[in-house]
Amino acid sequence: MIRLHHVPWGRSFRVLWLLCEMGMPPDEIIRYRIGDRAMRGPGLMGVSPAGRIPALEIDGITVFESGAIVQYLCETREHLGLGRPPGDAERVRYLEALGFAETQASLIEQLNLNHLFLRPPARPSATVVKLNTLRLADTLRALEGMVAGDYLLPSGFSGADAMLGFNLFAAPYYVRMDPYPGLLAYWARLQARPGFQAAAAIEGPQEFYAKAFYEVPVDG
Incomplete structure (x- = not known):
C-alpha cells in the first residue's frame, strides 16, 4: 500500500512524479489545499509533524520531507538506477x-x-x-x-x-x-x-496560480 499526502502541483508533485517514473503510482492520494484546516488535523499531523506535505506511507513506514522521500525511494529501489549510491562518481x-x-x-x-x-x-x-x-x-x-x-x-x-x-x-x-x-x-x-505525463494526468490542470505572470509590486 502506497499512500501519498499531497497538495496538487505542490512540492509533493516531485514524489508523485518519481513514483510514476518508478512504475509504482500511489494506491491512494490524500489531497489537501494550502490553508485548509485539514492540514492541521490529525491525519496529516500524524504523518508529518509540522503539517506539511509531502508525506509518504510505504513499506510499512512513513517518510516526510520531499528530499528524504526521494533519497529513500531511490536507495531502496536501487535497481531502477535513479539514485547515486556512495562511491558512485556522480x-x-x-x-x-x-x-x-x-x-x-x-x-x-x-x-x-x-x-x-x-x-x-x-x-x-x-x-x-x-x-x-x-x-x-x-x-x-x-x-x-x-x-x-x-x-x-x-x-x-x-x-x-x-x-x-x-x-x-x-x-x-x-x-x-x-x-x-x-x-x-x-x-x-x-x-x-512518460513518468511526468502520467503524474500530470493524475493532477489535472493547475489551479494554484491565477495569473500567467506575477510582477513585482510597487510601493505606495
Missing part, C-alpha cells in the same frame, strides 16, 4: 542537486506567500519581493549551468531531476525565462517523459 553532484532544489524552492515559497496569500489590508513589501525575485533568477542561472547534457547528471535522469526539475513549473510565474534557453529545453525534456 554521488556528490547528485546530493548537491537534491539540496539545491530546496534552496530554490524556499524562494518560490516566499514569492507564493507574498503574491498569493497576503490579503488586504496586508500588502507585500516590494523590496522583499524584488530581492527574492532576483535571488530566484540567480538560482535559475546557476541551474542552467548545472544541466549536463539532457539531464542534471551526465549518466541520465535521476531522482535529482524530479527534485530540481519540478521548480521549473513554478519559477516562470515570477521570473521571465527567455534568458535561460537551456532551462526551457531541459524543462521541455522533463515534461515529455
Whole structure:
C-alpha cells in the first residue's frame, strides 16, 4: 500500500512524479489545499509533524520531507538506477542537486506567500519581493549551468531531476525565462517523459496560480 499526502502541483508533485517514473503510482492520494484546516488535523499531523506535505506511507513506514522521500525511494529501489549510491562518481553532484532544489524552492515559497496569500489590508513589501525575485533568477542561472547534457547528471535522469526539475513549473510565474534557453529545453525534456505525463494526468490542470505572470509590486 502506497499512500501519498499531497497538495496538487505542490512540492509533493516531485514524489508523485518519481513514483510514476518508478512504475509504482500511489494506491491512494490524500489531497489537501494550502490553508485548509485539514492540514492541521490529525491525519496529516500524524504523518508529518509540522503539517506539511509531502508525506509518504510505504513499506510499512512513513517518510516526510520531499528530499528524504526521494533519497529513500531511490536507495531502496536501487535497481531502477535513479539514485547515486556512495562511491558512485556522480554521488556528490547528485546530493548537491537534491539540496539545491530546496534552496530554490524556499524562494518560490516566499514569492507564493507574498503574491498569493497576503490579503488586504496586508500588502507585500516590494523590496522583499524584488530581492527574492532576483535571488530566484540567480538560482535559475546557476541551474542552467548545472544541466549536463539532457539531464542534471551526465549518466541520465535521476531522482535529482524530479527534485530540481519540478521548480521549473513554478519559477516562470515570477521570473521571465527567455534568458535561460537551456532551462526551457531541459524543462521541455522533463515534461515529455512518460513518468511526468502520467503524474500530470493524475493532477489535472493547475489551479494554484491565477495569473500567467506575477510582477513585482510597487510601493505606495
